[in-house]
Amino acid sequence: MKKQLLLFFQFFPTLLFVSNGQLAVVYSDQSQQTENSQRDTLQPAIQSTVKAETIRELITPDAMSHEQGSCYVARLVIPRNADRKSKSNCVLLEDGKPLSHPHARHQLIREQGRGHYSHWTPTTLYFSSSDASNPKTNGKKYELVNQESYTEQQSSFVLSAAQSSIQFPTVPDRQIQPLKLIWQNLDPQNKIALHWKRKGTPDLTSQKAMLASILTPGMKEEEKALAIWKFLVDWRYHFTPAEQGDELHDPVKFLNVYGYGFCDDCATNFVVLARKAGLRSRVWGLSGHVVAEAFYDGKWHMFDPDHQVVYRNSRGIIAGVEELAQHPELITKTPRDPIGSPSQLIADLYTSTNNNRASERQPKIKDSTLTPMLEPLDRVEFRFTAPEYVHQKNATDQSRPPIVGNGTLNRTVRQLQTLKQTAPNQRQWHLSWPYVLLKGKFELELKSNAPTPSVFVSPDAKSWHKLEGVLTNQTLAISLDQWIQSQPTAVYDCFIRIENSNGGDPAESISQLNSEWIFQFAPRALAHLQKTNNQFEMKLTPPPQKKGKGLEVQLVWKETE
Template sequence: MSAEVAKEHVETVSAASHAYVVEVGGKLDGQNTIASQPVAGRNTMERPLFEPNVEVRIENLGDTTVENVRLTANGRGNRRSLDAIVSEAFRRYAGKETGLADREKALAIWRLVRDAFYHFNAPELWFEDGTVKSDLYDAIHLLNSYENSGCSCTAIAVARLWEHAGLKTRVWNFATVHWISEVWYDGAWHMLDADMRVFYLQRDNKTIASVEDCIRDRDLIRRTHHYGPFAKTDPKDDAAHGSWYQDKNTGTPYEVASCEPNILSLRPGEAVVYRWDNIGKFHDNGRHVPTRPKFANGKIIYRLPRPLMHEKHTWDSHIIPVTSPWCIVGGRFTGKLVSAGKGGLLRVDISFDRKDWRCLWDSQQDKDPNIAVSLDDAIATKRTNAKYQYWLKVQILKLVSKPEDYRLDDVCIETDVEMNVHASPSLTLGKNQIAYADDTQGPRRVRITHVWRESSENTPPSTPTDGRHADGVLSWRGATDADGDEIVDHWVEVRGDADLRWPLACDLERVTGSGDPRWQAPPGWLNPGETYFWHVRAKDKRGAWSD
């Protein structure tokens, strides 16, 4: 889909909290143009056909470091602490942060994790001292940097968030075939699988089953649709999952991540850039090629506000730390070397522990005074733990003249990071409530720039109306489309609550794959005499969904 010229909104911040509104026009955004792509097996990956967000840049223009910078759009975009993640889940799916029943807490957290990931290209896991390790076992890292994940990662993340919300949990591992998480509420265990986007109901069609319930009655698994509403129907594959559920939890040990808050602080001259596109840099285990995972590449840019080395300096080395809340996947060091003396050796090294240093550039091998050094080769992104910090050392190793004869101007360090766009301050159609906050004690001068696109190329269809229910057949008045586009698909949700907040059964949230304004609910899921509530969205031929 084409878009109009990018638009921009600039805000200057001088207080610890700052709120403003950004209004997005047009008719399309990332929510009403969602499209599904098959990946591994029946797994699907959803992405928008039109993404209005281009970038958000937060710059420190002041003279002191701005501590713990946060920015949210409509209450979303800050997932850098367990508190923030749990609060967003409650607001987004329960509509409130307090007064929730344990069941509501469990479902809200499960839905947030389920909606943030798809199963494919899972980054590397490895054994060390008898324990499975990965930065993806840290729920904060997982939710901030990655949109692709594996079953163990999502199971452990969901369990960690449940625990933080005060719920009792346990994680099952069936002989390394599959990992799942359970939560305790209403006096029993309940299994919610964020990786396969599934849970199983007991025979009452209301109560979410436990693993042990499924082991006793594997038909609970066999009758259930897996992998979410966009996945194709495959009863044979659904039935096969029943074989995974064994009487014994193999209990593979895994490293319990600390889940420390990921702090973003900006030094004078430093900026963070949220992006919604990518330049092809991501952390991965190298499997499942050629399908590339869905991700965004943002940047942390540090422009030193003064020369790193000049005539008043007499030291022979300088170390610059770089820390990121997101997985680091590349970067670039630039500067201009001015030497008044003859000869000598200036070198730029990188380290990830301040012990082992690797040379990136030296002035004897590269005589060009305009330094431009890629960090990509030094920052490993395959089959290794992800990096969230590094140090650059600029040093004089050999002198023919005095140290003060060297000057290094225009130093800039660009760090490429991998972002999960679900954890970014994304704009949507209409008025967006933006909230900035930091923990700086003292004055600050921060500039925030939003850049986005607007498109009116396609008008979404109207929401289907006049729904009726008879013998499991849902029918509705066909949606109309202002552009005259054909209606080609519908998204049906059947719920047990009038607010339509809580999923009832995985088989009762489906994309029909048809423009026909009717849908036959799968047999056996609707109880006689019960009242159900349902909602339908329509999609036109060019990919726009109704509300």
């Protein structure tokens, strides 16, 4: 029997039986170091486990809107196979009972109601209540439920070179849904700044990097403007912005932290990038819409990334706002624009010139970069599933964006002597992270008989707010949730001051500080497994000093037929 098993694994070395009795498949790890010791090429091992789960999504009234007749439309957070391209296997429950008419034509839903419904797109449900009542106000509970079998794939590997190329196989015949991406700095002493992206896609880490990715030497000004417009069309979607003002007018935050916004956010980001590329640019506020313009060849030209459109005149030249106001037929020559808005309605926005205004205002933003810096032994987990928390300071709309992710940063300070000493009895810790912080907590592990310190938080190390904690078995637990939520705008960093009332140095009385932070990120901007082009690039700065003490990376995703 032993001999048979040996022969079996010689011919099938990728099969592995895991302890729960399920069959897992592990593809061999073909890691290769090139001639340059600072560059690695890897084909990491993949472990597969077949799983099944019941997926439930509660449809809340604020996700519903009246469409026509008896029909209501619900925005869904969890994307699943739908009727439009295949046939949804989801069941709509009303107070726990299945409605009896799935896969219904929309006209039938509008005219008859009586529980007809259609899970039309992965994130859109057309439905009616069983008794023709308004589902937003009838007090009934609506859930979309389905049973799903899938293969959970997982791959873990350690990167220790300055640059690494990581290759995974393509799976064009399977549906891919990213679940997690985890980074952990294995070095107990050194920081690592990392840069992770999919090969061949734009670099979103800074304005300069974005433009270097999408512009090429020798481009004409119109080609530059079109490239920036197309870039914004591809990397964001239309949804209520997280807050007003210039928070979303920084392209780095707009694309990496949020990934969504309104027309003014798209137009302003176009202006910021166009100016960075050397183009004169401005925004136009129309009657209920905002677009951008770029100036070249002696005139202004309109670019609308939110509605994914430019309009060309009879000479093939991209028209400007004022030309479109005089010639609305350039807009109405097609019945709808690329996102489905009626062209006549759009034309009316341009021709209603009484309150249309152009502005060349400079947004109040920094030329920021997004390069996560991992402190020694930091662990970061990005979750691509439906978020539990979302940054939302916009009082006009509290609904949740359909594509957004939550992540967790675990950071520990093991030697408080490394923190800045601002007074003999004070130590100050500065926490900074490139993604917007939603929640935070930390614990101070006190040494035996140590005094309980006072703890303060500040956004700028100037104005301080005292935090209350709970002491249990020499551990002082402190939450920053309320403080973060009370801030008027997005929080990316904070200062923590630890102070001993007896005059002693907190570094002498506290053995360790453990913290956990929940943040928000834009899933589209963070590279993960997909059907094709699964080649990734990682740069580590500085490169790890010791083999095996670099960056551990773990990707988890699921595959379905």
